[in-house]
Amino acid sequence: MDHAGQIAAAGIAAQEVLEQKHQAREVTLSASRKAIRSCAMAIRAVHRRELREARELIAVAAAYLAEAESVLDGHPDVRYAGFLHDAKKEFVEANLTLAFVADLSVPTAAELGVEVQAYLNGMAEAASELRRQSLDCLRRDDFVEAERLLGVMDAVYGLLIAVDYPEALTGGLRRSTDALRGVLERTRADVTTALVASRLREAVERATPSGG
Numbered sequence: 001m002d003h004a005g006q007i008a009a010a011g012i013a014a015q016e017v018l019e020q021k022h023q024a025r026e027v028t029l030s031a032s033r034k035a036i037r038s039c040a041m042a043i044r045a046v047h048r049r050e051l052r053e054a055r056e057l058i059a060v061a062a063a064y065l066a067e068a069e070s071v072l073d074g075h076p077d078v079r080y081a082g083f084l085h086d087a088k089k090e091f092v093e094a095n096l097t098l099a100f101v102a103d104l105s106v107p108t109a110a111e112l113g114v115e116v117q118a119y120l121n122g123m124a125e126a127a128s129e130l131r132r133q134s135l136d137c138l139r140r141d142d143f144v145e146a147e148r149l150l151g152v153m154d155a156v157y158g159l160l161i162a163v164d165y166p167e168a169l170t171g172g173l174r175r176s177t178d179a180l181r182g183v184l185e186r187t188r189a190d191v192t193t194a195l196v197a198s199r200l201r202e203a204v205e206r207a208t209p210s211g212g
Helices: 003-047 051-069 083-102 116-139 143-161 173-207
Strands: none
Touching: 003 051, 003 083, 003 116, 051 083, 083 116, 083 143, 116 143, 116 173, 143 173
16 A cells, blocks of 8 residues: 555645635735725724715725635635634624714615624624714714714614623624723713703803893
8 A cells, every 4th residue: 555645645635725725814814904994994984974985995895805705615714713703893883883873774784794793793893983973973062963873872782782692602792792881881971961061051041141
């Protein structure tokens, strides 16, 4: 029996498989990083209320995710290595931040083409992004919009706190939910303080005689 020949053939086959995985990993890692960068830029555009630019950047991120997916057939170990999950989470965050701020319909996980773990964690981060928007509203005395955004944050937290499954299944959702809770509590305190101050100011103005 030619063990040496069999060993050599087995080694060649193994190297071919590893080379394919390496190439898939390189493409996926690069595309994931580019998608994350586009999503971060999209979120910044949303905060500037440049919604058209945000949509364009989200479309760019979607193309990078599609590129990553195109090389992953037969490579589940690469698919679930972590970096694609992070990119999808950022993709969800960008899409939901846009939907929340622009008061649009909220896309589902299926519509975004992501797993529920990435979807829920991305939703938590999108809700946290609303603190900045709420504070901007308070600075321009837009209390109605600040309260609307606070309501969205509260609704997201209410959903996530009810997701009671092991961390291994949810992709670390408990940590994301705990982080959102802190952001929500601070935002609620800021909105409440601003509302009380505004009403007090209005009461003083009504009670103060006008003219000389």
